[in-house]
C-alpha cells in the first residue's frame with residue numbers, strides 16, 4: 001500500500017475513533033440531562049397538582065384536575081399504599097398495579113421505571129395532606145425523550161461525516177506535500193541505480209527530506225567519482241603492465257628466432273630482467289595499496305619518534321641528493337611520538353623526499369613544526385613544480401608526470417599517512433619555483449596503554 005494511502009487511512013481512523021468516543025459520551029450525557037430536565041418539569045406539575053388537590057370546592061377541583069390531565073395528556077398515577085389501592089390512573093391498569101406493588105421495595109429510588117417493555121421518566125411524591133401513604137406518580141414516556149436524543153444523534157453523525165471529510169482533505173494535502181518529494185527522490189535514486197549520474201536532478205523539498213536529498217546527490221557525485229577513478233585505474237594499470245610485458249615478449253621472441261645474437265641478445269636479456277623487476281615492483285606496490293585499503297596486518301603500529309624517522313629518510317636519500325648535486329636541508333626537532341607503523345611512515349617519507357630530490361634543481365628543505373599535538377612536515381624543492389593539470393589527481397594510482405616512474409608512490413604515501421590518522425597535500429611553491437608537500441600527523445596515544 002502506498003505511503004500516502006497509509007497516512008490518510010491512519011489519520012481518518014484516528015479522527016473517527018476520537019469523534020466516536022466523543023459522540024458516545026455526549027449521547028449518554030444528553031439522555032441524563034433530558035431525564036433530569038423532565039423530572040424538574042414533572043416536579044413542577046406535581047406541585048401544581050398538589051395545589052389543585054387542596055382546592056376547597058370539589059367541583060372546581062375536579063374540573064381543574066381533569067383539565068390538567070386531559071389537555072396535556074400526562075401519564076399519571078395515584079395510589080394508596082396502606083390500602084393497596086389505585087385511586088387514579090391514566091396509565092394502563094396493569095402498569096398501575098405493577099408499579100404500586102413494586103414501589104416500596106424497588107422503584108422508590110429509581111428515576112426511570114419500566115412496565116411491559118415501556119420506560120417512563122417518573123417523579124413520585126407523597127400526595128399530602130390527606131395521607132403520607134398516598135403516592136402521586138408523574139410520568140413521561142422515555143420514547144418522547146429518545147426522539148429528541150435521536151435528532152441529536154443524527155446531527156452528530158452529520159458533524160462526524162463533515163469532520164471526517166475535512167480531516168481527509170487536510171490529510172491528503174499534507175501527505176501530498178510530504179510524499180511528492182519522496183517519490184521524486186525515488187525516481188532520482190533509480191537513475192543512480194542505472195548509473196545515469198549526470199541525469200540526477202535536485203528535488204524541491206524541505207526539512208529532513210531536504211537533508212536526505214542532499215545526501216543522495218552527494219552520494220551520486222561520490223559514486224560517479226569513484227567509478228571514474230576505478231575505470232582510470234584499470235586503464236592505467238593495464239597500460240603500465242602491458243608496456244614491460246610487450247618489451248619482454250619482443251626481446252624473448254627476437255632471441256628465440258635468432259634475430260638478436262651476441263651482444264644484442266645480451267642487451268635484450270638485460271632489458272628483460274630490468275623490465276621483469278619493474279613488473280614485480282608494480283605488482284608488489286599494487287598489492288600493498290590494496291592491503292593498505294583493507295587488511296589489518298600490513299600496518300603494524302607502535303610508539304614511534306617521528307623526528308628519528310625524518311632523519312632516517314633524509315640519511316637514506318643523501319646518496320641520491322649527492323649524486324644529483326642537491327643540498328638536503330632539514331630543520332631539526334627533538335621529539336614527537338605517535339602510534340604509527342615506522343616502516344610504512346618511513347616508506348612514505350622516502351617517497352616524498354625522494355620525489356623532491358629527483359625534481360629539485362639545487363635544494364630540498366624539510367621543515368618541521370609542532371602545534372597543538374599535530375606534527376607538520378613540509379618538503380619544499382626548487383624544481384620545475386607539479387604540472388597544473390596533474391595537481392587535482394596527483395595522489396591517484398598511476399598518475400605520473402613526464403619523468404615519472406610508476407606513479408604509485410604518492411598513492412601509497414597518502415594511504416599510509418591516512419592510515420596513521422594524518423593528511424597530505426601538494427601545491428606549487430608560491431614564492432618561487434618548485435613544489436611543496438605537507439604531511440600532517442597527529443599525536444596518537446598507544447591504545448593498549450590508555
Ligand SMILES: Nc1ncnc2c1ncn2[C@@H]1O[C@H](COP(=O)(O)OP(=O)(O)OP(=O)(O)O)[C@@H](O)[C@H]1O
Nearest residue numbers: 355356359385400401404405406407408409410435
Ligand atoms: N617534488 C615534485 N616536483 C614535481 N613533480 C612531482 C614532485 N613529486 C611528484 N611529482 C609528480 O607526481 C608524479 C607522481 O609521483 P609518484 O611518487 O606517485 O610517482 P613516481 O615518482 O612517478 O613513481 P613511483 O611510484 O616510483 O614513486 C610524478 O611522476 C611527478 O610527475
Ligand SMILES: [Mg+2]
Nearest residue numbers: 351355409410
Ligand atoms: Mg615517487
